[in-house]
Amino acid sequence: MNWYAIRAIYRFEMARTFRTLMQSIASPVISTSLYFVVFGSAIGSRMIEIDGISYGAFIVPGLIMLMLLTESISNASFGIYMPRYSGTIYEVLSAPVSWLEIVIGYVGAAASKSIMLGILILMTARLFVPFSIEHPIWMLAFLLLTSVSFSLFGFIIGIWADGWEKLQIVPMLIVTPLAFLGGSFYSISMLPPLWQTITLFNPVVYLISGFRWSFYGVADVSVEVSLTMISLFLLICLFTVRWMFLSGYKLKN
Amino acid sequence: MDAVIRIENLSKTYADGFRALNNISLDIRRGEIFALLGPNGAGKTTLISTVCGIVNPSEGSVLADGHDVVRDYRAARSCIGLVPQELTSDAFESVWATVNFSRGLFGKAPDPAYLERILKTLSLWDKRDNRIMTLSGGMKRRVMIAKALSHEPTILFLDEPTAGVDVELRRDMWQMVRELRDQGVTIILTTHYIEEAEEMADRIGVIRKGEIILVEDKQTLMRKLGRKQLTLQLQNPISTVPPALSQYPLTLSEDGLQLTYSFDTQSDSTGIAELLRKLNAEGIDFRDLHTEESSLEEIFVSLVRDTA
Numbered sequence: 001m002n003w004y005a006i007r008a009i010y011r012f013e014m015a016r017t018f019r020t021l022m023q024s025i026a027s028p029v030i031s032t033s034l035y036f037v038v039f040g041s042a043i044g045s046r047m048i049e050i051d052g053i054s055y056g057a058f059i060v061p062g063l064i065m066l067m068l069l070t071e072s073i074s075n076a077s078f079g080i081y082m083p084r085y086s087g088t089i090y091e092v093l094s095a096p097v098s099w100l101e102i103v104i105g106y107v108g109a110a111a112s113k114s115i116m117l118g119i120l121i122l123m124t125a126r127l128f129v130p131f132s133i134e135h136p137i138w139m140l141a142f143l144l145l146t147s148v149s150f151s152l153f154g155f156i157i158g159i160w161a162d163g164w165e166k167l168q169i170v171p172m173l174i175v176t177p178l179a180f181l182g183g184s185f186y187s188i189s190m191l192p193p194l195w196q197t198i199t200l201f202n203p204v205v206y207l208i209s210g211f212r213w214s215f216y217g218v219a220d221v222s223v224e225v226s227l228t229m230i231s232l233f234l235l236i237c238l239f240t241v242r243w244m245f246l247s248g249y250k251l252k253n
Numbered sequence: 254m255d256a257v258i259r260i261e262n263l264s265k266t267y268a269d270g271f272r273a274l275n276n277i278s279l280d281i282r283r284g285e286i287f288a289l290l291g292p293n294g295a296g297k298t299t300l301i302s303t304v305c306g307i308v309n310p311s312e313g314s315v316l317a318d319g320h321d322v323v324r325d326y327r328a329a330r331s332c333i334g335l336v337p338q339e340l341t342s343d344a345f346e347s348v349w350a351t352v353n354f355s356r357g358l359f360g361k362a363p364d365p366a367y368l369e370r371i372l373k374t375l376s377l378w379d380k381r382d383n384r385i386m387t388l389s390g391g392m393k394r395r396v397m398i399a400k401a402l403s404h405e406p407t408i409l410f411l412d413e414p415t416a417g418v419d420v421e422l423r424r425d426m427w428q429m430v431r432e433l434r435d436q437g438v439t440i441i442l443t444t445h446y447i448e449e450a451e452e453m454a455d456r457i458g459v460i461r462k463g464e465i466i467l468v469e470d471k472q473t474l475m476r477k478l479g480r481k482q483l484t485l486q487l488q489n490p491i492s493t494v495p496p497a498l499s500q501y502p503l504t505l506s507e508d509g510l511q512l513t514y515s516f517d518t519q520s521d522s523t524g525i526a527e528l529l530r531k532l533n534a535e536g537i538d539f540r541d542l543h544t545e546e547s548s549l550e551e552i553f554v555s556l557v558r559d560t561a
Contacts, residue, residue: 002327008357012346019345087341091400094305095358096330252309253267 005097009105010112013079017113024075025117028067032121035063036128039185044129050187051218056129061212062184063125068118068143069150069179069204073171076110076154081167084159084251093252099245103238107151114147131215138223139214145230146207152237159244159251178204183212188220203229256280256316257408257439258304263313265299265463273299275463277313281408281441286434288454288471289443290553296463297443298338301410305335317408331359334406338413338443340393344386348377348396351385352403359404371399374429391422398429409433411442415449427453447553451475459556467556482545483514483525488538495535501528512539 017024040056047055083089092102125131133139154171161167182204188196199205200221210226213219219226245251258281265274273296281287291297302308304315306326315322320329343351352368372378375395380388385396394414401409411430415423430440430453444450450457451471458468467474490509501524504513516523532539 002360004357004360004362008354011357012343012350012354015346015350083343086343087337087339088343090307090335090337090341091355091358093307094330094333094335096327096360097358098327248309252307 002097002101005095006101006105006108009092009102010109013106013109014112016079017075017109024113025120028071028117029120029124032063032067033124033128035059036125040125040129050190051216053216053218054129057131057216058187058212059185060122060125060129060131061215062182062208064118064121064143065146065182065204065208065211066176066179066184067121068114068146069175069207070171071117072110072114072147072150073154073157073175075113076107076151077158077161077167077171079106079110080155080158081161089251099242102245103152103155103241107148107155110151110154111144111147114151115143118143118147133215134217135214139211142207142211142214142226142230145227145234146211149230149234149237152234152241156237156240156244159241159249162250175204178202179208183208183220203233206230255283257283257318258441259316260300260304261314261316263300263303263315264311265296265303265308266311273463274303274310277460277463277465279458279465279468281439282456284434284437284439285455286430286440286442286453288450288457289441289460290447290450290457291443291460295460297460298412299463300460301335301412301441301443305333305410306330327360331404332407334401334404334409336397336401336409336411336414338416340390340397342385342393342396344384346385347382348372348385348388348399349381351396352399355400356403361404367405368399368403371402375399376425391418394418394422398426402433406438408439409441411440413443413445415444415446423449459553481516481523483516483528484543484545485512485514485532485539486510486541487512488540491537495537497535498528498531 036056036059039059044055044059049055050058080089083092157167157170181199182202183199188199188205188209191199206221206226206229209220210223210230213223213226243249258279260277260279263274263277264272266272277296277300289297289300299308303310304317304322306322306329310323315329317329318332320326320332322329343354346354349368349372352372353363356363356368369378372381375398377392377395377399380392385393388396394417398411398414414426414430418426427449430442434440442449442453454471456468457471457474459466487510491505492509494503494505494512502515504515505511506513514525514528516525
């Protein structure tokens with residue numbers, strides 16, 4: 001393993017995060033706070049409890065997931081798209097590094113940032129609504145798995161995209177709708193039976209359900225299924241990235 | 254011969270069918286400065302990119318210091334430094350951060366003292382904390398070189414290193430390249446400036462339409478193809494070259510006012526003195542004369558044209 005290379009890429013990416021601290025950290029925190037003000041405090045006070053949890057507390061895991069998905073994808077996709085766009089990718093491609101080392105560097109940095117954001121949002125949420133975390137270890141495990149999987153997914157988008165527009169299109173047109181319809185703001189059990197079945201095809205449902213379980217011990221689908229689905233997604237992404245690097249897809253011609 | 258880079262039957266066909274490299278075989282000797290000359294689109298950059306791992310070869314093999322650049326890429330790439338043609342850099346990074354990044358990327362332990370030496374050699378030390386975007390074009394070029402040297406390569410590729418660089422910086426770079434060669438670094442440079450190859454290179458390769466059409470020691474090349482011409486402007490036009498001068502390769506211009514004598518720079522005596530005496534004996538007066546030596550540039554142009 002070329003550890004110096006992994007460290008170099010990781011540091012480079014983290015430096016980018018801290019250089020754009022306002023944009024990197026402040027904007028997700030502010031937008032999540034707005035969600036809490038509107039849905040948690042203003043509307044939430046008029047909503048009935050779901051599964052015995054106040055509405056404000058109910059949406060905390062979903063909102064964190066929503067932010068985690070969008071931030072992981074945008075960080076990782078930007079991280080690899082930028083050097084492709086500017087041409088500096090030549091250096092990484094000509095360096096004595098394997099695809100895995102490149103991925104650990106870039107995706108590791110993007111996931112680290114997402115995890116920091118997730119924890120930051122969690123603390124922000126605590127200022128608005130009281131909630132408890134029943135299984136903190138599992139909560140962190142879900143946080144980690146989701147950040148890594150979706151950073152990998154973002155990394156794939158960053159290699160696939162050949163324009164700024166494409167870079168935005170997947171998060172905007174696919175991931176955000178899936179997250180909103182995946183039970184961020186409601187329990188799947190509140191839907192009519194047909195829609196409950198359809199919803200099960202939405203992968204984000206499993207993420208939110210598992211994550212919410214780690215908070216309150218209640219879930220729409222079983223935790224084992226959630227974990228299996230996330231792990232499966234992670235593996236698919238990992239093998240896709242591996243294929244991209246070994247074949248040179250959009251990286252080498 | 255100790256080849257530090259051995260290219261064998263290398264071909265590259267791009268996805269769109271364009272054959273950028275066609276069965277290239279080339280050895281680069283350890284410790285030499287090799288200049289790769291060729292017109293735009295001849296395949297210079299593709300060749301370099303294939304050796305450095307940025308372009309996948311279609312056929313053939315490349316060994317860098319004995320390591321196959323595809324199978325044993327770690328060992329091969331570790332000894333290669335690349336200064337690409339385009340000035341691509343991380344605009345928001347500082348000079349210091351970017352050279353440290355490059356060193357780490359190539360798997361070398363941090364060595365601030367070494368990097369300090371590099372930056373000082375390249376007159377970048379004062380700018381080490383500046384963001385790259387604030388630097389001038391010439392300074393950015395130096396940063397690219399510093400990045401390539403940051404991991405102590407033994408083989409250095411310079412792809413058009415002096416394109417768009419002012420005269421002073423160009424001289425500096427030539428000096429630096431010579432110093433690197435003296436330290437044992439093998440240097441392969443591509444250039445448009447024939448002057449640069451003439452000034453720097455030990456050997457010259459000419460690439461055209463993806464094929465190497467010539468590889469030669471610079472001195473040999475200049476001798477072999479270098480010709481001198483003596484041109485005489487005559488006082489009065491003559492209709493034919495007098496029979497007494499028939500032993501000389503003389504050509505007469507159409508207006509009969511200009512005699513051109515071509516001779517080889519290799520031969521011991523040029524025969525000019527004798528020719529002039531005989532002209533005098535024939536009563537041919539001339540009002541002016543001058544000699545020309547073909548430069549590498551003319552050699553290059555004629556090579557590329559002849560094989561077209």
